[in-house]
Amino acid sequence: MSNPDPNRKDRPVPPERTPKGDGKRAEPKGPKSNALWYLVVGGLILVITLSIVSNNKRGEKLKFGDFVKGLDDGKFNKTNVHELKFGTDYIVFQDQPKQEGSEKGTLADTTKNYYIPVWGIASEKRAQLQSKLESKDIVVDSESRPSEWESLIAVLFFPIVLLIFVIYLFRRMGGAGSPMSFGRSRGRMYAQEDIEVTFNDVAGIDEAVEELREVVEFLRTPAKYQALGGRIPKGVL
Known part of the structure; x- marks a missing residue:
C-alpha cells in the first residue's frame, strides 16, 4: 500500500477546528438514584x-x-x-x-x-x-x-x-468512592458540542480515501495481495 507524502504541496489543508458550544463539558445525564x-x-x-x-x-x-x-x-x-x-x-x-x-x-x-x-x-x-x-x-x-x-x-x-x-x-453517603456508590456507572456522557472533530476536518484528503479503497480491495480479493506478500497492518480496521 502507498504511504502519503507529508511534503506534498497539493495536500489539502484541514480547516481550523473551532470549539463547539460554550466549551463546557455537558453534565452527565445518566440514570439517577431512585x-x-x-x-x-x-x-x-x-x-x-x-x-x-x-x-x-x-x-x-x-x-x-x-x-x-x-x-x-x-x-x-x-x-x-x-x-x-x-x-x-x-x-x-x-x-x-x-x-x-x-x-x-x-x-x-x-x-x-x-x-x-x-x-x-x-x-x-x-x-x-x-x-x-x-x-x-x-x-x-x-x-x-x-x-x-x-x-x-x-x-x-x-x-x-x-x-x-x-x-x-x-446524600452524604452517595458521593464518589463511598460504599453506597458501588452500583453507579463511572462513565460520562458528552454532548455533541463537546466533539471537536467533524467530517469537514478529514474530508478532501485524497491519501485517506485511497488508503481506504486499498483496504476494501484487499478484503474483497485478499489472494491477489497475499501472492505479492502484502498484508494489512495490524489494527488498521
Whole structure:
C-alpha cells in the first residue's frame, strides 16, 4: 500500500477546528438514584395506612344530618349516646357507657363507636346541635378533642423527621468512592458540542480515501495481495 507524502504541496489543508458550544463539558445525564422516590412513595403509603387505621379506630361514620334526624326521631338518645365529644373536625361518641378494667367479652367489649365529620358545618348548626343534645339530657364532654390535622401531625412528626434524616444520610453517603456508590456507572456522557472533530476536518484528503479503497480491495480479493506478500497492518480496521 502507498504511504502519503507529508511534503506534498497539493495536500489539502484541514480547516481550523473551532470549539463547539460554550466549551463546557455537558453534565452527565445518566440514570439517577431512585432512593428518594422510594422514600416519598413509602411516606405516602405510610400516611394512607395511618389514615385508614385512624378511621377504623374511630368507628362507624355518620352524616351530620342523619345524626340530627336520629335525635329528632329518638333513634339516638341518652341511653345509646355516651362519651360524646365535640372536636374541630369530628364529633365522636359510643353507644354504651365507658367501663374501666372490663374483661374481653363483657359489655364494654361490644361497645360501638361512631364519628361524625363536621368540617364545613356552620357554627350556628353546631350550636343548635349542642343545644338539642342538652335538651335530651345527653352529656357532652367539655374536653374538646384535638382536630384531625393536629392528630395527624402528632402521629407523623417522628416518621417525617426520620425520613428527612434518611434522605440526608443517603446524600452524604452517595458521593464518589463511598460504599453506597458501588452500583453507579463511572462513565460520562458528552454532548455533541463537546466533539471537536467533524467530517469537514478529514474530508478532501485524497491519501485517506485511497488508503481506504486499498483496504476494501484487499478484503474483497485478499489472494491477489497475499501472492505479492502484502498484508494489512495490524489494527488498521
